[in-house]
Amino acid sequence: MENTVSVLYIGVSPAVIEKLTSHDEIEMINHRNLQSAENHLKTGQKPDAILCDRYLSSGGDGIEYYDVLRKNPEFKSISFILLSDEFREKEYQVAIKKGVDDYYVFPDPTGEALLNRVRFLREYHLKYPVEPPVFAPDVDYKMPWSKRLFDIVVASTALVLLSPLLLLVIIAIRLESKGKVYYSSRRFGRKEWFDFYKLRSMRIGAEDDLHKLAIEKNQYSSAQKQSGVQTSIDYSIPCPECSKLPEGEYCSPPKDGDVHKICDYWFNEQTRAINKAIFIKIQDDPRVTRVGKFIRKTSIDELPQLINVIKGDMSIVGNRPLPNHEVEFLLTDKNPDKDNKTPMMRVLAPAGITGLWQVELRGKGGDMSKEERLQYDLVYYTEHMIDGKYSFWYDFTLILKTFRALFQKSSV
Numbered sequence: 001m002e003n004t005v006s007v008l009y010i011g012v013s014p015a016v017i018e019k020l021t022s023h024d025e026i027e028m029i030n031h032r033n034l035q036s037a038e039n040h041l042k043t044g045q046k047p048d049a050i051l052c053d054r055y056l057s058s059g060g061d062g063i064e065y066y067d068v069l070r071k072n073p074e075f076k077s078i079s080f081i082l083l084s085d086e087f088r089e090k091e092y093q094v095a096i097k098k099g100v101d102d103y104y105v106f107p108d109p110t111g112e113a114l115l116n117r118v119r120f121l122r123e124y125h126l127k128y129p130v131e132p133p134v135f136a137p138d139v140d141y142k143m144p145w146s147k148r149l150f151d152i153v154v155a156s157t158a159l160v161l162l163s164p165l166l167l168l169v170i171i172a173i174r175l176e177s178k179g180k181v182y183y184s185s186r187r188f189g190r191k192e193w194f195d196f197y198k199l200r201s202m203r204i205g206a207e208d209d210l211h212k213l214a215i216e217k218n219q220y221s222s223a224q225k226q227s228g229v230q231t232s233i234d235y236s237i238p239c240p241e242c243s244k245l246p247e248g249e250y251c252s253p254p255k256d257g258d259v260h261k262i263c264d265y266w267f268n269e270q271t272r273a274i275n276k277a278i279f280i281k282i283q284d285d286p287r288v289t290r291v292g293k294f295i296r297k298t299s300i301d302e303l304p305q306l307i308n309v310i311k312g313d314m315s316i317v318g319n320r321p322l323p324n325h326e327v328e329f330l331l332t333d334k335n336p337d338k339d340n341k342t343p344m345m346r347v348l349a350p351a352g353i354t355g356l357w358q359v360e361l362r363g364k365g366g367d368m369s370k371e372e373r374l375q376y377d378l379v380y381y382t383e384h385m386i387d388g389k390y391s392f393w394y395d396f397t398l399i400l401k402t403f404r405a406l407f408q409k410s411s412v
Contacts, residue, residue, distance in 0.1 A: 003025055003119070004025050004026070004027055005025065005026055005027070005048045005049065005115060005118045005119055005122065006027045006028075006029070006047040006048050006049075007020055007026055007027065007028050007029070007047055007048065007049050007050075007051055007118065008029050008030075008031065008037060008040065008041075008047040008049070008050045008051070009028055009029070009030045009031075009050075009051045009052075010030075010031055010032075010033070010034065010037045010050065010051070010052040010053065010056065010062075010065070011030075011032070011051070011052065011053030011056060011083060012032050012053070012056075013053065013083070013106055015106060015107045016051070016083065016106050016107070017030055019107070019110075019111050019114070020051075020111070020114075022111060023111040023112070023115060025115055026111065026114075026115055026118075029045075029047065032056075033056060033060065034056065034060045034065055037050075041075070046074075046075070046077075046078060047078060048078070048079065048118055048121075048122045049078065049079040049080070049081060049101075049118045049121060049122070050069070050078055050079070050080050050081070051081045051083055052065060052066070052080070052081070052082060052083065053083050053084075054082055054083060054084040054085070054091065062082050062083070063082065063091075063094060063095055063098065063100070066080050066082070066095075066098060066099075066100055067098065070099070076125070077122075077125045077126060078125070079101045079102075079118060079121035079122065079125055080100055080101050081100070081101055081102040081103070081104060081117075081118075082095050082100050082102070082103045082104070083104055083105075083106050084103065084104070084105050084106075085105070085106065086105060087105050091103075101121050102117060102121075120241065120251055120252075124241070143315075143350065144390045144392075146392055147315060147390065147392070147395065148312075148315075150316065150392070150395075151309050151310075151315050151316050152309075152310060154309075154316055155306040155307075155309040155310050155316065156310060158303075158306055159303075159306050159307070159310075162303060165300070166303060169199060169291070169295060169300055170199070172291045173199060173200055173289075173291050173292075173295075176289055176290060176291050177203055177289055179200065180200060181199060181200055182197060182198065182199055182200055182304055183197075183198060183200050184196060184197050184198075185198075185323065186323075187321035187322060187323060187351065188321065188322040188351075189313060189314060189318075189319075189321055189350060189351035190348070190349065190350045190351065194308065194311075194313035194314075194321075194351075195308075195313075196305070196308060196313075196314075196321055197304035197305055197307055197308055198301050198302060198304055198305065199295055199300065199301040199302075199303065199304060200292070200301075201288055201289060201291070201292025201293070201295055201296050201301045202287040202288055202289065202292055203287055203289055234270065235261075235262050237266075237270075239251065239262070239263050239265065239266035240266075241263075241265060241266070242263050242266065250263040251263055251265055252264040252265040252266075302353060305353045306353070308353075309353065313351070314350060314351045314352055314353060315350040315351070315352045315353075316352060316353055316354065316395070316399065317352045317353075317354055317355050317381075317395040317398050317399060318349055318350040318351050318352025318353075318355050318381065319349050319350070319351055319352060319355060319357065319381055319382065320351070320352075320355065320357045320358070321351035321352075322351075348382050348385060349381055349382040349385040352381075354398060354399065354402040355381050355398060356381045356398065357381070358402060359398055359401045359402055
């Protein structure tokens with residue numbers, strides 16, 4: 001039957017088994033462990049969906065198995081739904097970020113709801129098969145002892161010598177506006193997140209205005225609008241899947257907009273498209289204070305990053321530490337170039353206070369195109385770090401160029 005769906009359930013929950021077997025339009029195959037499920041898939045029998053327990057009593061992890069499954073291009077049209085005994089926020093975020101199609105806390109959902117969901121996912125993956133990940137080439141990188149020693153000596157000495165200047169700037173920041181004189185944000189460096197320190201150059205509450213400014217004053221957003229690229233969620237655009245259903249019904253749980261409702265699927269689809277397009281750089285940012293403009297122009301606001309260097313989060317010279325809104329867009333193993341290099345290779349080198357990205361950006365007065373910024377973000381500096389190519393003198397020349405480029409017409 002066309003409306004019948006086939007489901008492979010990997011797990012031992014009697015409630016799940018009963019729910020699947022009691023529905024006439026669900027053909028359920030049950031395997032209690034991953035090895036048995038793997039043997040079943042190798043026979044060429046491909047289900048419409050795999051339901052997998054988060055933790056298997058025989059050993060095994062549902063999220064880890066999803067990673068294994070997606071490496072095989074033969075299974076790119078099979079939906080994957082994770083089942084958990086209770087809702088765990090971190091677990092849910094990891095699963096969705098990896099691309100798991102759904103996350104259910106059993107005994108939910110009902111058999112009918114699950115049937116409709118699998119039907120929808122079956123049609124969706126026929127149109128948009130899941131692309132298996134492309135893995136970075138096998139390259140080697142270890143932090144050279146000379147680079148680490150240089151980082152510790154320079155950062156410690158600079159903090160001691162610059163402490164009087166830091167004290168004066170801290171007092172000036174505190175006198176102009178209330179609040180902490182520094183701020184920290186989560187950034188991504190070499191394979192992990194860390195707390196990134198800077199002197200505060202914006203008024204308190206600046207983060208709350210970022211989304212609005214990203215649309216109205218983003219340098220890249222302006223160009224995208226002119227070229228017709230979507231830069232914000234449009235609640236008036238109908239979901240192509242919901243349009244196939246009776247009026248008032250949605251293909252996934254609805255969200256409330258200002259005027260219209262939008263289903264969760266269409267909201268996420270638009271969000272992914274926007275994230276791929278948006279690269280945020282605010283022109284004439286109104287959130288910046290008077291002291292902030294000065295410390296940004298002279299890069300004094302970056303001095304607390306010397307603490308990051310001492311801690312080992314960063315290096316004096318390295319790649320740009322990525323903010324949260326750019327990580328998902330930039331860190332990908334897709335679209336390798338002719339030399340099989342991918343954006344994910346940037347994690348092979350440390351984040352840095354300065355580097356190619358800063359020297360080139362400042363040398364162009366802060367006006368670097370999105371494409372240029374991506375190239376300097378991804379592989380240019382990393383190429384000088386892998387396979388034993390590290391050169392202390394190359395780092396040193398970048399430091400000298402940084403000092404030369406410090407004073408410029410625009411702050412970045």
